[in-house]
Amino acid sequence: MDVKELRINGGRLKAALEEMAKIGATPGGGVQRLALSDEDRRARDLFVQWLKDLDLEVTVDEMGNIFGRRPGRKSRLAPVLSGSHIDSQPKGGRFDGILGVMGTLEVLRTLNDHRVETERPIVIVDWTNEEGSRFAPAMVASGVWAGALDRDWAYNRADRNGRRFKDELIRIGYKGSAPCKAFPVHCYWEYHIEQGPMLEREGRQIGAPKGILCLHWYDVYIEGEANQVGPTPMEGRHDALCAAAEMILKVNELPVRMGGNMVATVGEIQNHPNSRNIIPDRVHFTVDIRSWDDDLALRAWETVRQDFEAVATRRGCPIRIEETWRVAHSPFDEKRVQMVLDTAGELGYASLRMVSGAGHDASYMNRVCPTAMIFVPSIGGRSHVEVENTAWEDCEAGANVLLHVILKSAGER
């Protein structure tokens, strides 16, 4: 048959996704498959088994990244790489990450079914700890692979219970021997749910992000003075939670104030001693700022940081700020972005050129090789929640686009 007529098996893709959704399934219909947890191990074991069933050459590197290589006619050529991540948010959904891994698996199964040979090898990948919700920061293992982050620094990241990344990697049996270091790659594809409302709002089935917004993470620590609430007059209080409340609202107002295209969010807060009759004396909260315009994001931070200082001074609550993580905006390879749009058109799917608000392993890969992504709609724009959902026909459509961009790029010189 003409490879142009090739289509993936939507039923089989659905079955693989459903099988994975059982591992760490939550009562609310989502999954909890935190990086390097027992659930992550079980999902990895199943994934590796499936790779072996396809006769792929499986490699695990020292950061736990799992690669499965399907040979090409010209094995000395750099492979086409495609994949995403198996780990999830604490109460995450059944599509985030795993769709790109199972989508690529389904592409390889389809190629095997039809004994399709490609010029270049094709490598499927599961990147360790993309979410960063157990071990901050996110995308740490693709970051190390791409040379942007230090391996030993990553090894020493600890979760809230003080367990180290490296120890947990060893515990689940996925500290491989291969160096975690970029090898030559022809191009990288990542198939993912949109995690936003744009495709649904515009009525399109396929999204082709032109790149990923910049991502700035900050941690703010406020110090107040604890006291029994009843006998302590309002004047002279140093209430760390009130200071935090003012700062949180400053962050929320920032995008309107800066007049540009950006989002700014406080997602996490810890309050101490968190007792209803004691004035809070220590608050920690996070700030997340994202924009296509790196300078705008930096100016926004500078603006809100000054607001923070003013609040801290006025309330007598000193603050300490950590600039936890900064990733510049990441424009994808324009030729590959266009290939996604063209391929969607050839397959009869309505598509949309857009941006990705979420970070992905693709942003680190983009530093190493030509990279692009394929998005499919998130119902209600919802993600990182148990009700996260994507229509099965959209999952199938995205995987068909992935199949054909992989076929095209694996045939490139």
Added chain:
Amino acid sequence: MDVKELRINGGRLKAALEEMAKIGATPGGGVQRLALSDEDRRARDLFVQWLKDLDLEVTVDEMGNIFGRRPGRKSRLAPVLSGSHIDSQPKGGRFDGILGVMGTLEVLRTLNDHRVETERPIVIVDWTNEEGSRFAPAMVASGVWAGALDRDWAYNRADRNGRRFKDELIRIGYKGSAPCKAFPVHCYWEYHIEQGPMLEREGRQIGAPKGILCLHWYDVYIEGEANQVGPTPMEGRHDALCAAAEMILKVNELPVRMGGNMVATVGEIQNHPNSRNIIPDRVHFTVDIRSWDDDLALRAWETVRQDFEAVATRRGCPIRIEETWRVAHSPFDEKRVQMVLDTAGELGYASLRMVSGAGHDASYMNRVCPTAMIFVPSIGGRSHVEVENTAWEDCEAGANVLLHVILKSAGER
């Protein structure tokens, strides 16, 4: 000797307080002796031993309240009751509660030393779970004793780990057989640290609160919509933490806005899922409002409740409110308040008529019998924190006032 010349033994009082401070001692110099914990049990065991050493008749009631009775010449007369509580905040200080129990113990030791007989019996008491930080609400056992709260309702209160009050009471061996029910009491004295800055600010050693502020507790639950922060535009978000931040500031502004004498505080907040890249979808926070003027407190709540509703509507974050606890302001027995001031004067201590911003078991006792309190200064006005402190000479002064108001009232017809 003339009983007017009688003084307590300051060194022995200090030693008793230091012995108790070892039980649940924290690295920061405070104590953690949560109600019905193992630390509470150890402190109770020591206390009971000390009562027995004084040949007191010890009774434990079905709420775990511990009474020690010293006979009077006329044992059919209602006794004078004096005491406070042994339990502490999670990271509490070495004086809150325990000072009133050890102070009364020292008074009884002094009376025994000098073989002083009184007309009326004297009963020392340790009230179970005054703090309410493990099992809400506070002062639950004096509340049941005074007939204001239901015993079985109290038994079913659970801590954050789901452990029930009754089960924990049995576990530590302090579910006694005596009914928890008011017996005739001539008057009740409670000796306590001020927990506020007024005595220190005014340079007085003894405070005589004219009563306790009203105390209103509310719980607010906000519902938002969780979403990945990057791809979700600012418009159309339903961020429960931003809604909470607005409400927290409304609470903080309330006392100035109402123009009256009151305090209003948010001490506790829970944020869900509390992940830096997910928009918060569930927030719970507490509101604590106190005033001498019950109506003002109610009007303040009504005002801020309307603010909450407006914020909830504007942000599309529905709220649910629980009116958790309301205690009216509690004016003490004027004759007994004056007796504290007079006695302080006779002993040469500068004193201050004031109010108590903190709730105490005395507020329930005040419903049952004539009640008053004796305050001594809190250094820096600080309490419910590990650095809570009171000068030893002030501890001694307060205990001497307690000795003489007990002697006077135990001689009353």
